Amino acid sequence: MFRIYLDHNATTPPSAATVDRMSAVLREEFGNPSSVHHFGQRAKAAMDEARSQVAALLCADPSEIVFTGSGTEGDNIAIRGVAEALEVAGRKHLIASSIEHEAVLNTVKALARRGWRTTLLPVDASGIVSPDDLQKALADDTALVSIMHANNEIGTVQPIAELAKLARERRAIFHTDAVQTAGKIPIDVKALGVDLLSISAHKFYGPKGVGALWIRRGVRLNPALTGGKQERGRRSGTENVAGIVGMGVAAREALAKMAAEQSRLAALRDTLESLILSRVPGTARNGVAEPRVANTTNISFDRVEAESLLIALDLEGIAVSTGSACSSGTLEPSHVLKAMGLPAHRTQNSIRFSLGAANTDADIERVVAVLPGIVEKLRSLTRSPVGSRR
Amino acid sequence: MRIVVAMSGGVDSSVAAALLAEQGHDVIGLSMQLYDQSGTQSFGSCCTLDDLHDARRVASARGFPHYIVNFERQFTDTVISNFVSEYTSGRTPIPCAHCNSDLKFATLLDRARGLGSDNLATGHYARVEQAADGRFLLRRSLDPDKDQSYFLFSLTQDQLARAVFPVGTLSKPEVRAEAHRLGLMVADKADSQEICFVPNGDYATFVESRAATVRPGSIVNERGEQLAAHAGVHRFTIGQRKGLGVAAQTPLYVLKIDADSGDVMVGPRSALDRATFTASGVNWISREGSAAWIPATAQIRHRHRPASGRVRALDDGRAEFEFDEPQPAVTPGQAAVFYDDDVVIGGGWID
Numbered sequence: 064m065f066r067i068y069l070d071h072n073a074t075t076p077p078s079a080a081t082v083d084r085m086s087a088v089l090r091e092e093f094g095n096p097s098s099v100h101h102f103g104q105r106a107k108a109a110m111d112e113a114r115s116q117v118a119a120l121l122c123a124d125p126s127e128i129v130f131t132g133s134g135t136e137g138d139n140i141a142i143r144g145v146a147e148a149l150e151v152a153g154r155k156h157l158i159a160s161s162i163e164h165e166a167v168l169n170t171v172k173a174l175a176r177r178g179w180r181t182t183l184l185p186v187d188a189s190g191i192v193s194p195d196d197l198q199k200a201l202a203d204d205t206a207l208v209s210i211m212h213a214n215n216e217i218g219t220v221q222p223i224a225e226l227a228k229l230a231r232e233r234r235a236i237f238h239t240d241a242v243q244t245a246g247k248i249p250i251d252v253k254a255l256g257v258d259l260l261s262i263s264a265h266k267f268y269g270p271k272g273v274g275a276l277w278i279r280r281g282v283r284l285n286p287a288l289t290g291g292k293q294e295r296g297r298r299s300g301t302e303n304v305a306g307i308v309g310m311g312v313a314a315r316e317a318l319a320k321m322a323a324e325q326s327r328l329a330a331l332r333d334t335l336e337s338l339i340l341s342r343v344p345g346t347a348r349n350g351v352a353e354p355r356v357a358n359t360t361n362i363s364f365d366r367v368e369a370e371s372l373l374i375a376l377d378l379e380g381i382a383v384s385t386g387s388a389c390s391s392g393t394l395e396p397s398h399v400l401k402a403m404g405l406p407a408h409r410t411q412n413s414i415r416f417s418l419g420a421a422n423t424d425a426d427i428e429r430v431v432a433v434l435p436g437i438v439e440k441l442r443s444l445t446r447s448p449v450g451s452r453r
Numbered sequence: 454m455r456i457v458v459a460m461s462g463g464v465d466s467s468v469a470a471a472l473l474a475e476q477g478h479d480v481i482g483l484s485m486q487l488y489d490q491s492g493t494q495s496f497g498s499c500c501t502l503d504d505l506h507d508a509r510r511v512a513s514a515r516g517f518p519h520y521i522v523n524f525e526r527q528f529t530d531t532v533i534s535n536f537v538s539e540y541t542s543g544r545t546p547i548p549c550a551h552c553n554s555d556l557k558f559a560t561l562l563d564r565a566r567g568l569g570s571d572n573l574a575t576g577h578y579a580r581v582e583q584a585a586d587g588r589f590l591l592r593r594s595l596d597p598d599k600d601q602s603y604f605l606f607s608l609t610q611d612q613l614a615r616a617v618f619p620v621g622t623l624s625k626p627e628v629r630a631e632a633h634r635l636g637l638m639v640a641d642k643a644d645s646q647e648i649c650f651v652p653n654g655d656y657a658t659f660v661e662s663r664a665a666t667v668r669p670g671s672i673v674n675e676r677g678e679q680l681a682a683h684a685g686v687h688r689f690t691i692g693q694r695k696g697l698g699v700a701a702q703t704p705l706y707v708l709k710i711d712a713d714s715g716d717v718m719v720g721p722r723s724a725l726d727r728a729t730f731t732a733s734g735v736n737w738i739s740r741e742g743s744a745a746w747i748p749a750t751a752q753i754r755h756r757h758r759p760a761s762g763r764v765r766a767l768d769d770g771r772a773e774f775e776f777d778e779p780q781p782a783v784t785p786g787q788a789a790v791f792y793d794d795d796v797v798i799g800g801g802w803i804d
Contacts, residue, residue: 371567374520378481378568441567 066380067426071266071358071419072215072243073384077309078268078316078420085270085309096302097291106304113311117275120314121241121260122251129276129297130307134242135166136287137261137276138209140298141238142170144284145207145259146179149236154206156180158235160192160221161402167209167240168398184210188403190219190350197229205235212241212260213248216399216415217350218359220248227256236282242266242274246317247325247356258282264306268420269313273306328418329357331427335416336360338431343438349400349413363405363413367441372414375437381430384415455479456617457565458574459557460512460519462504464639465576467511468628469619471635473574474517481568482512482519485561487528488650507639514636522564524556531555533650537663540656540687543712544786547604547755548648553577554607562615574617577601578625581616584739589613591738593795596624603752606790606800607736660687670715672699675708675724677716686712692725692782710785726779732789732801735772739798742766749791749798751776753783764791764798772801 068076077085092109094102111125118125131137146157159171161183168183175181182200184192192210201208208230213220227237238259241250246267252260259282263274278284278297290299340346345365364372369385376383385397400410416430458470460482474480484505505521512519532552539546562573578594579602589610594600608616620628632640651659661667667685674680680699683689688696693707697719705719730753735742744766750759751774762776774789783789783803790800 368564370522371564374481374522374564375568377520378518440569444563444567 064380066382067429068382068421069416069418069426069430070382070384072218072415072417074265074271075268075419076421077265077270078313080316081269081309081312084312085305088305088308092304092308094304096304097293109308110302110304113307113309113314116311116315117262118277120245120250120318121262121277122249122253123277124280126295127277127280129278129294130302130310131261131274131276131298132272132303134164134240134261134263134266134274136298137263137274138164138166138238138240139170140276140287141259141261141278141284142167142207142209143174144287144297145236145238145282146174147285148283149206152206154204154235156182156202156205158182158184158197158200158205158208158210160184160186160210162186162190162192162214162216162399163209163211164215164240164242167211171209180204186403188350188405190214190217190399190403192221192226194222194225194229197226201229201233201235203233205230205233207236207238209238209240212239212244212250212255213356213359214350214399215243216397217361217403218243218355218417219350220244220354220356223255223257227258231256243356243359246314246321247358249321252277252279259284264310264313267313267317270306270309273303273310275310324420325357328422331422331424332358332360332416332418334424335418335427335430336362338427339434342431343435347409349405349409350403358418359415361400361413361415363400363409364438365408365412367412367438369412369414371441372437375441376414376434379433379437381433384417385413455481455568455570456572456574457481457483457561457568457570459561459576460484460508461576461645462507462511462639463576463645464632464637464642465578465620465628467508467576467637467639468623468631468635469574469576470517471511471515471637472619472631473617474515475635480515480517481565481570482508482517483561483564484508484519484521485524485528485556486521487524487532507642511637511639514638522561524560527556527560528552528650533663536648537660539786540660541664541667541685541712543668543686543689543710545690545784546786547788548650549604550607550788553605554609554612558608558612558616562612572615572617574619576620577605577618578621579605579618580621581613581618583614588739591797592621593792593797594621596627599625602795602797603755603788603790603800606738606788606797607734608738609736610738613738657685657688661685668712668715670711670717672697673716673718675718675720677718680719683715683717686710686715686717689717691784706782722781725781727776727781727783728779729773729775730783730789731767731771731773731804733769733771733804735766735770735799735801737766737799739793739796742772742799746775747798749774749793751780752790752792753780753803754787759792770801771804772799 092105094106096107114125114128118128184196230237236258239257241260242263245262258279260277265271288299349361396410456478460466509519532548536546536548565573578599580592582590584590593602647654671679672681689707708720709718746763746765749764750761752759760780764774785803787803789803791798
């Protein structure tokens with residue numbers, strides 16, 4: 064079956080150059096980067112190059128890049144590390160937005176159970192965090208503010224520079240989960256004014272199992288893992304050299320292609336979005352059109368369970384998603400759409416389309432050709448409210 | 454032909470799906486997630502996370518697609534809420550029957566139809582056949598020991614027309630043999646026991662955790678004299694002998710539960726027998742309900758050897774049954790299913 068992949072916010076296929084370079088590293092540069100000898104030095108050199116490449120993607124200094132095992136790990140190291148480091152100073156308040164990825168939300172909630180005071184900032188139907196709300200929430204004991212750069216479900220980009228400035232004024236540390244923006248929009252950590260920024264390689268055509276956390280020089284945080292003091296003591300454990308090198312290649316490619324590729328994707332995405340909204344009755348876009356990452360659109364379909372629509376599309380060879388899938392792979396009502404104040408039926412009726420490198424006009428045409436029929440069929444079989452029968 | 458198979462992760466539905474796939478059907482496996490799997494609140498014995506993964510692995514090994522659908526809300530709204538309210542009103546519910554007719558062959562069947570499958574296959578031990586007059590008949594499995602037609606009595610004609618039971622003509626040992634032949638990793642998996650969402654069998658605690666209120670009251674004898682206090686009518690079922698908290702020279706059994714007064718009446722074994730009973734919400738399958746008496750056997754609980762007698766339809770979707778020989782422990786809330794040999798005539802919920 065000819066398959067169309069429209070779930071790039073979940074993961075992307077590693078680029079050919081990434082795979083080739085990783086394969087070579089696995090075969091030939093197997094040394095432990097901590098080793099003194101030739102083998103170790105070669106691995107270390109490969110990693111150094113990757114560190115520079117990833118730093119370039121973020122306009123950062125390579126010495127401020129810590130490689131992690133995932134975006135989730137970066138979020139955890141940042142939030143837990145800062146919370147624990149500032150606890151002794153009596154700062155026990157954490158702020159996050161209510162539309163954060165689970166990696167941030169559940170970390171903040173875990174700290175709340177251990178005694179931290181937490182505030183989750185609301186969003187309105189635009190899906191954008193209001194600086195006024197942050198201003199009101201900031202307190203003298205606020206240790207950390209964590210607000211994502213772009214939302215994974217609806218793609219809206221948050222006014223990070225403005226938010227970070229407010230946090231800095233109150234001497235709170237600012238972390239942003241930039242997993243959905245790295246490689247998609249230009250990131251300049253200094254212009255953003257943040258203290259910590261986490262990214263993940265597999266969202267921009269790199270391998271899974273590797274991410275990076277940028278830590279502004281001078282920010283104190285307790286190490287998440289203790290051991291051989293790799294990554295300047297921030298993250299002990301022998302480095303995933305091949306993964307890190309792959310991330311470097313992917314970062315280099317993303318940076319080189321960014322402007323052209325993102326305007327191409329924006330045009331494709333806008334075509335897809337407008338055709339769905341015009342050809343399928345009872346549809347609406349969730350969140351504002353701008354500012355948004357170029358590849359993402361999230362659309363609700365009245366009277367259609369997103370779960371059924373997703374499966375029906377998959378059986379037609381079209382891969383999309385709803386919000387976040389839980390451990391068993393089932394779909395939960397989206398906490399993001401819920402936080403945006405959308406009614407219950409829309410939180411369960413929404414589909415995310417996230418485009419990427421391989422997508423073409425033909426893909427969009429195919430989706431728009433099959434979608435109306437599928438939606439109509441599902442609507443014709445929608446049962447009256449559950450529980451009405453004995 | 455495309456067909457959706459409801460897969461629990463057990464051997465029966467796995468074999469059902471694998472057999473259909475082997476026959477060349479375009480099989481899609483769907484597994485229902487029925488309760489919170491996040492870890493802390495997991496309480497199931499069937500359709501747990503492990504079972505869902507087993508279903509996925511079977512589908513993957515046999516090369517057909519599989520999806521997990523989240524029916525937590527629907528399961529709570531239909532099956533669990535009914536289970537709790539039945540117990541708190543002094544009745545003994547049978548959630549599997551509700552799950553079959555109100556969830557599997559309702560919401561899940563609708564999902565299947567949305568995916569282009571007119572029918573829904575399950576791993577039930579029962580058979581569906583179309584009679585000469587066009588009616589769809591529900592018959593017992595060829596393995597009387599595993600027969601599940603009792604739990605399927607509430608399927609309507611439309612539901613039966615869309616039901617496919619690939620293992621209904623097989624015995625359990627044959628199903629396991631098929632599982633081995635097909636190389637299914639669930640071939641030797643233990644059968645699920647009890648009610649799936651109360652794996653430890655402690656219904657009382659489950660009901661108490663879910664019910665808004667429970668009805669405490671008295672244990673009384675047949676003359677209405679109080680023998681003891683009890684913590685709630687949901688803790689009792691007709692014919693129950695243990696856990697009454699009453700000392701007596703001869704064994705006492707629960708004869709009657711009155712949720713309004715809170716009285717649980719107990720008495721000797723001989724007082725348990727009933728010669729007749731009525732049932733509500735009757736679903737007639739092999740024929741329309743007849744106001745005239747027709748001979749039938751009645752099965753009044755899952756593990757009950759059907760007893761002979763006669764049945765007739767009453768008004769308001771009810772039925773009356775007269776046993777040839779009185780039967781013990783006719784229990785309100787349980788299903789009474791009427792058979793003509795191995796064909797289900799119909800069934801309802803005991804009043």
